[in-house]
Amino acid sequence: MTRVLFLLAPGVHLLDFAGPAQVFSTAADLGLPYTQHHLGETTDIPTAQGIVLTAATDWPRSSPDDLIIVPGWRAPTLRGTGTFGAAALERLTAHHAAGGTVASVCAGADALGRAGLLDGRRCTTHHDVQDELAARHPRAIVVRDVLYVVDDRVVTSAGIASGIDLALHLVASAHGPAQAARVARAMVVYARRNGSDPQASVMLRHRDHLDDVVHRTQDALDARFSESLRLPELAAIAGTAERTLTRHFRRATGMTPLRYQQLLRVERAEHLIEQGSTHEAAARVVGFEDARMLRRLRARA
Missing domain, CATH: 3.40.50.880 (Class I glutamine amidotransferase (GATase) domain)
Known part of the structure; x- marks a missing residue:
């Protein structure tokens, strides 16, 4: 406590x-x-x-x-x-x-x-x-x-x-x-993470909207970002059609659900690497098959 x-x-x-x-x-x-x-x-x-x-x-x-x-x-x-x-x-x-x-x-x-x-x-x-x-x-x-x-x-x-x-x-x-996003959502405030490292968190940076369909999808991705979550499963969680989910998600966050999940994985992997993990080990922990995809996504980011 x-x-x-x-x-x-x-x-x-x-x-x-x-x-x-x-x-x-x-x-x-x-x-x-x-x-x-x-x-x-x-x-x-x-x-x-x-x-x-x-x-x-x-x-x-x-x-x-x-x-x-x-x-x-x-x-x-x-x-x-x-x-x-x-x-x-x-x-x-x-x-x-x-x-x-x-x-x-x-x-x-x-x-x-x-x-x-x-x-x-x-x-x-x-x-x-x-x-x-x-x-x-x-x-x-x-x-x-x-x-x-x-x-x-x-x-x-x-x-x-x-x-x-x-x-x-x-x-x-x-x-x-x-958990911070859950608190912010319950308080009906934009979850922001500004400061010496402005807008560092992918999760909080893309929660500044009021679209409940997208929030439900993000809740699932935030909790299970290392899993292979396909668009049909995400649409079922959000309670909407696949095309509707993709349209809402792009409008609220500027990206697709897959891209959002990739950014979550990269951010978590970078944290693990900063703590001393190898690229290969970090990549596997966050759901990539090997470090090659992680390196490509880090370079793109």
């Missing part, structure tokens, strides 16, 4: 907090092992939108499997806002030192900077305070105008709705992009 610990500052933006919270809540509803805890330095946390949240002040004992997220707060400037005390910042530092992941949304990056977690690391924040973040933390490498950045278990995102993208990325990293 992964505990998601939200550290809330006075003036927290509701969507900075609620976006990621909804992602992990939906993931739990779909059977993924997440629980949430809301923490603060006081029990009553006023939000930027006027609602008061209730937080616990006693931190649970965390493990490296847990995730700490610092949502952003109303910050015309970073200086003088989000005023966490030394104890809260030390919690962030200790959790990361123990092997855990620490994330932020929007101005929350400043708390990570004050905890020393941005030193020498790539990071981002809302475009309105990027320059100030760089000035306040000169050892940080601030990446501008991206949705989120991942660097050594420190994950920072741009702000407001980008917290949803950050949370979907974390779900994809822990449980695979198919």
Whole structure:
């Protein structure tokens, strides 16, 4: 079970907090092992939108499997806002030192900077305070105008709705992009995976549509991409005719179901190769008979 610990500052933006919270809540509803805890330095946390949240002040004992997220707060400037005390910042530092992941949304990056977690690391924040973040933390490498950045278990995102993208990325990293796509679909949002490696995931990149016929087909291909799935079988899964499926799939993704499956295979094979697998072994794991097809498709990509 992964505990998601939200550290809330006075003036927290509701969507900075609620976006990621909804992602992990939906993931739990779909059977993924997440629980949430809301923490603060006081029990009553006023939000930027006027609602008061209730937080616990006693931190649970965390493990490296847990995730700490610092949502952003109303910050015309970073200086003088989000005023966490030394104890809260030390919690962030200790959790990361123990092997855990620490994330932020929007101005929350400043708390990570004050905890020393941005030193020498790539990071981002809302475009309105990027320059100030760089000035306040000169050892940080601030990446501008991206949705989120991942660097050594420190994950920072741009702000407001980008917290949803950050949370979907974390779900994809822990449980695979198919599960993240399920969460995004349940939330009726476009599954995006932008950041330091923009639109890296084939699966998430081609889920930005609302065609249920194509979603059902992608669900099957995502889960069984290493199998030989013929067009008649995919059409039966989608509940439509073969020509209709091909037409819908091209319109929604710009490619055929076969091409989509090939891209899924190549992406998975590249991951295996990066982890030390040989081309031949990776090719067989993802469903190719040998490495020749894999090499041709990688060259085409």
